[in-house]
Amino acid sequence: MNPTIEVLRKHRSIRKYQPIALPEEHIDAIIESAQMASTSSNVQAYTIIGVTDPAKKQELARLAGNQAYIEQCGLFLVFCADLHRLKEATELHGETFHQNTESFLVATVDATLAAQNAAVAAESLGYGICYIGGIRNNPQDVSVLLQLPQLTYPVFGMCVGVPDQEPSSRPRLPRHAVYHSDAYDKEKVTLGTQQYDDTMHEYYKERTNGKTLTTWSKGITDKYAKPGRGHIRPFLEGRGFRLE
Ligand SMILES: Cc1cc2nc3c(=O)[nH]c(=O)nc-3n(C[C@H](O)[C@H](O)[C@H](O)COP(=O)(O)O)c2cc1C
Structure with a gap:
């Protein structure tokens, strides 16, 4: 149909990578594309941490539940919702920063939109990607490892790298x-x-x-018949988010 739609339709998560670093100009193109995503009222309430340090990637792989592809991929991006910058900007003008569930949602959505732009940019360059929500298994340890300030949290990670597998695409709902x-x-x-x-x-x-x-609804049942990641709300409150 057109090259953009072709890239979108070809998406499949990659869980095996060749250990090849991304050239700087590709990282720049991916991050610039992420930054051009729409953002609520231009607040740009996110920060992206690019991790290439092997020791840090190894630790992140462990914290995400031993997902080895985090170690293998050339670049691991952590997308953080970020109200810290907005608080700093508000205080520049001598005002008190107010936040609530709405601002938490804005920051989370902004981080997610930037991430999906990054994913499409990376795939258009021939890389494979895989989102990693597993970093929310141990979000506090991830935050400490990446030196995240208060009022930020890691929403998810994303492996980016040269694929070492060719999985078929996963069917979607009708x-x-x-x-x-x-x-x-x-x-x-x-x-x-x-x-x-x-x-x-x-x-x-x-x-x-x-x-x-098995079936899709059985998988959903296995996931939702019990509560998941109950630690998230206290974690977010501990990082200064006010979910009210
Ligand atoms: C926010 C988010 C978190 C995810 N977390 C993980 C993860 O921790 N590990 C993993 O292997 N895949 C993860 N995935 C990938 C999904 O499992 C995958 O996108 C979905 O099953 C559809 O398959 P496809 O991407 O191959 O089309 C995540 C996807 C999203 C959007």
Whole structure:
């Protein structure tokens, strides 16, 4: 259709990398693309930490639940929501900085939009990427390792590097299940889940030579039938975020 849409449609997460560093001009292009993402009221409430130090990558891999590809990839980016800079800017003018759940959300969304621009830029240069939410398993240790100030937190990491595997792309929900005309249609959601369960059953079966016989909704159930990462709210409050 066009080269941008081609890159977007070809996306698949890469979990095995060749140990090759990225040239500086590619890192610049990826970060400049990240910075051009839309940002709420131009607040740009995020900071990106690029990690190439092998010891730090090894430690981050461990903190993220032993995800070895963090160590292998050429560049590991940590996207941080950042209200610290906004507080500093407000105080420059002698005012008190006010924050709440809304500003937390703004910073988290800003970091995420920048990250997805970085992902697409990296993929357009031929690199593979993988988001790493696993760093929120131990967010306090990650924050200490990266010397993050109060009012910042690591939202997720992202491996960027030269792929050492060629996985097929993962099927998505049927379009009618996620795109509704003019109003939310719950029936389409129900039907879409049923259809997607069939698709994913086949996908897992094929990928594992018949060993994994599960569905998408079963995976969701396993994840959401118990609370996840209950440490996040106290962690965020400890970093100075006011979730009120
Ligand atoms: C915020 C976020 C966090 C993620 N965290 C991890 C992670 O810690 N480890 C991992 O292997 N994949 C992680 N992923 C990748 C997803 O599993 C993957 O995007 C999803 O299964 C769809 O597959 P695809 O990217 O290959 O299309 C994460 C993705 C996102 C968006």
